[in-house]
Amino acid sequence: LAKTTQPISMDSYEGQEVNITCSHNNIATNDYITWYQQFPSQGPRFIIQGYKTKVTNEVASLFIPADRKSSTLSLPRVSLSDTAVYYCLVASGFQKLVFGTGTRLLVSP
Amino acid sequence: GAVVSQHPSRVICKSGTSVKIECRSLDFQATTMFWYRQFPKKSLMLMATSNEGSKATYEQGVEKDKFLINHASLTLSTLTVTSAHPEDSSFYICSASVGQSTDTQYFGPGTRLTVL
Numbered sequence: 001l002a003k004t005t006q007p008i009s010m011d012s013y014e015g016q017e018v019n020i021t022c023s024h025n026n027i028a029t030n031d032y033i034t035w036y037q038q039f040p041s042q043g044p045r046f047i048i049q050g051y052k053t054k055v056t057n058e059v060a061s062l063f064i065p066a067d068r069k070s071s072t073l074s075l076p077r078v079s080l081s082d083t084a085v086y087y088c089l090v091a092s093g094f095q096k097l098v099f100g101t102g103t104r105l106l107v108s109p
Numbered sequence: 110g111a112v113v114s115q116h117p118s119r120v121i122c123k124s125g126t127s128v129k130i131e132c133r134s135l136d137f138q139a140t141t142m143f144w145y146r147q148f149p150k151k152s153l154m155l156m157a158t159s160n161e162g163s164k165a166t167y168e169q170g171v172e173k174d175k176f177l178i179n180h181a182s183l184t185l186s187t188l189t190v191t192s193a194h195p196e197d198s199s200f201y202i203c204s205a206s207v208g209q210s211t212d213t214q215y216f217g218p219g220t221r222l223t224v225l
Contacts (some may be wrong), residue, residue: 034213043113043202043216044153087152096143097204097214099153 022088132203
């Protein structure tokens with residue numbers, strides 16, 4: 001199972017773009033990269049998933065370089081409600097997920 | 110789509126009693142469900158993998174006789190904490206997946222267990 005490394009915490013202000021980078025040097029060929037968001041006392045919520053290059057949905061973008069050893073979650077124009085813990089995970093669909101420490105994002109006014 | 114529910118959302122019980130937590134996939138059939146526990150300000154820790162119609166696979170260090178898991182149908186898995194003790198107090202979260210190669214796990218809202 002690929003191990004991921006993320007910054008423990010990040011601070012931002014409302015309206016700014018936030019980029020959270022995750023390292024996964026041992027990612028396997030079949031692994032996908034998935035990001036989840038978790039608020040206190042709630043289950044993680046799926047944000048975005050990708051395999052390579054760039055993926056964009058209504059809430060975020062995911063940038064994956066050609067070597068796939070890292071990925072960057074981009075949150076455009078964050079608001080106070082984006083304050084949460086963000087987890088990066090890599091696995092193929094049949095595998096169990098191993099959660100790292102995640103990144104605590106604090107958005108201030 | 111892809112909604113997973115848990116019941117109850119929170120439960121308080123006395124030490125020595127057993128507590129059952131249900132995890133349901135509401136709009137899809139889940140061949141595999143996972144159970145996690147999470148302590149305050151910590152990450153999720155996988156407890157076991159539950160496959161419909163077969164025995165659960167427990168992670169190292171998780172007592173299978175204490176945390177009974179049943180996955181009787183493609184939409185329901187249950188976790189029973191037997192003879193609960195205060196150290197079992199935690200946030201229990203389930204997730205469900207269809208089981209395809211590109212599959213995403215969808216998580217329930219969690220159950221807060223407090224053992225007095």
